[in-house]
Each structure stands twice: as structure tokens, then as C-alpha cells.
Amino acid sequence: MLTFIGLGLFDEYDISLKGLEAVREADLVYAEFYTSCLMGTNLEKMEKLYGKRVILLSREDVEQYPNWLNEARDRNICFLTGGDTMVSTTHVDLRLRAEKLGIETNLIHGASIASAVSGLTGLQNYRFGKSASIPHPYESRRGTRIISETPYDIIKQNTELGLHTLVFLDIDKEKGYMTINTALELLLEVEGKRGEGVMRGTAAVGIARAGSEKPMVKADYVENLKSFDFGNPLHILVIPGKLHFLEAEALVKLAQGPMGFMEKAE
Numbered sequence: 603m604l605t606f607i608g609l610g611l612f613d614e615y616d617i618s619l620k621g622l623e624a625v626r627e628a629d630l631v632y633a634e635f636y637t638s639c640l641m642g643t644n645l646e647k648m649e650k651l652y653g654k655r656v657i658l659l660s661r662e663d664v665e666q667y668p669n670w671l672n673e674a675r676d677r678n679i680c681f682l683t684g685g686d687t688m689v690s691t692t693h694v695d696l697r698l699r700a701e702k703l704g705i706e707t708n709l710i711h712g713a714s715i716a717s718a719v720s721g722l723t724g725l726q727n728y729r730f731g732k733s734a735s736i737p738h739p740y741e742s743r744r745g746t747r748i749i750s751e752t753p754y755d756i757i758k759q760n761t762e763l764g765l766h767t768l769v770f771l772d773i774d775k776e777k778g779y780m781t782i783n784t785a786l787e788l789l790l791e792v793e794g795k796r797g798e799g800v801m802r803g804t805a806a807v808g809i810a811r812a813g814s815e816k817p818m819v820k821a822d823y824v825e826n827l828k829s830f831d832f833g834n835p836l837h838i839l840v841i842p843g844k845l846h847f848l849e850a851e852a853l854v855k856l857a858q859g860p861m862g863f864m865e866k867a868e
């Protein structure tokens with residue numbers, strides 16, 4: 603049996619009671635923290651609460667060589683992930699591989715950043731379009747700095763449809779956690795290169811440390827938000843499309859957005 607468990611958003615206490623019970627009863631517990639991680643805890647604290655050793659897996663262990671899956675043929679294995687295990691991950695691939703090996707699989711859900719964003723900002727979840735992810739820029743073989751333009755295109759398409767865009771920010775082993783500030787600078791760089799005007803004068807909302815006691819939620823125009831200090835990671839960004847008047851009110855009152863947001867609301 604292989605049980606996928608979402609750990610929630612911030613610390614070891616965000617696991618559900620069902621999840622905790624499953625971990626305590628498991629023969630082996632594996633975890634990956636490259637798709638998301640819980641910044642308010644660490645492996646040691648998790649192991650203490652669970653009363654179990656947690657074996658950390660790399661992206662390669664999960665996506666390329668999941669040999670450890672074979673252990674689930676005759677043992678109870680739990681696989682832990684930050685947030686919800688199936689939201690903005692490719693872990694359905696792992697589940698399908700396990701099913702092909704004749705291993706029974708099960709899901710225990712966790713709070714996800716995808717729903718926390720709606721809760722914290724007041725932006726309604728059914729008014730979001732396709733999500734985007736901003737990776738760190740990289741150098742080509744010729745030494746040219748390459749910035750992905752895909753997130754900009756997704757924001758542009760959603761904006762044209764009046765939809766909000768949720769923008770996940772890269773977690774990289776070497777380059778670290780991308781901040782809201784860097785993400786906005788990269789989007790403005792793409793915009794400048796193309797001579798387009800999707801981002802300029804547009805509203806944006808930054809969220810830091812969702813799930814902690816004091817998450818930071820700040821709305822403003824892109825140019826102002828670019829230099830706002832959001833503090834420690836993890837960070838995520840939303841570029842709102844058309845605002846319903848309740849959404850605009852929430853951004854002004856709950857995220858200290860400018861009053862100008864109210865004037866543009868419908």
C-alpha cells in the first residue's frame with residue numbers, strides 16, 4: 603500500500619489527524635521537499651511528532667528512479683509532500699506507476715497554497731485562469747541569460763479573459779527560493795523586451811508564509827510591489843484580472859491595497 607499524504611503549508615502540525623495516524627502506522631515514511639516545503643519546521647521536528655524516521659527523496663529518486671516503490675508491494679509506505687500532494691506536482695505519475703506494479707494507492711489531502719491564496723486575498727477561486735510558474739533564469743551554453751517568457755504569456759492570456767493568474771515561484775537547490783520581487787522584475791524585463799503593456803500599472807498581490815501565524819498579504823500596483831519587503835519565503839504572486847467589487851474591497855481592507863482598486867471593480 604502506498605499512501606500519498608499532503609502535509610499542509612507551514613509546520614509539522616499542519617498534517618491532518620488522518621495523515622498523522624497513517625504515518626504512525628507506516629512501515630516506511632518517505633518525503634520530498636523539492637515541489638514545496640514547510641518553512642516553519644524541519645525533518646527533526648517532523649520525526650519527533652511522528653515518532654518515525656523520515657527518508658528524504660530527491661527529484662531524481664521520485665521522478666526518474668523510484669525503485670523504492672517496490673517496497674510498497676508488501677509493506678505500508680507513506681509518501682509526504684508539502685501542501686496537497688497532487689496540486690501543482692506531477693505525483694500522479696508516481697501513483698500510476700505504483701498502480702501498474704499492482705500496489706494499492708490512497709490519498710490523504712493537505713491544505714494547499716492554491717486554496718490558501720483565495721482565503722487570504724479574498725480573490726474568488728472560480729475567477730482564476732491557468733496557473734503559471736516562474737523559474738530562475740539560466741545561462742545558455744553561449745553564456746546568454748535566458749528568461750522563460752511562458753509565465754508572461756499565461757498572464758497575458760488570462761488578463762485578456764478577465765481572469766486572475768496564480769504564479770508559483772521557483773524553489774531551486776542552488777539558486778534558492780524565488781521572491782515576489784524577483785518574479786515581478788523578471789516579468790517586467792520580458793515586458794520591456796517585447797514592448798508590451800500587460801504588467802505596467804497593473805494590480806498585483808504578494809503572499810508570503812501562508813499557513814504561518816502571521817502571513818504577509820500585500821496588494822498594490824506592480825511598480826510599488828516590486829520593492830516591497832515580504833520577508834522570509836515561501837512567496838507566491840497573484841496577478842488579478844477583472845475584480846468583483848467584493849474582491850476589490852477585500853484587497854483594500856485585508857491586503858492594504860490602494861483605493862484605486864475599488865474604482866476599477868465591477
Ligand SMILES: C[S@@+](CC[C@H](N)C(=O)[O-])C[C@H]1O[C@@H](n2cnc3c(N)ncnc32)[C@H](O)[C@@H]1O
Binds near residue numbers: 687
Ligand atoms: C509547485 S507549488 C506546489 C504546491 C503544493 N503542492 C500545494 O498544494 O500547496 C509550490 C510553490 O507554491 C508556493 N507556496 C507553497 N507554499 C507556500 C506558502 N506556505 N506560502 C507562500 N507560498 C507558498 C511557492 O511559490 C512554492 O514554490
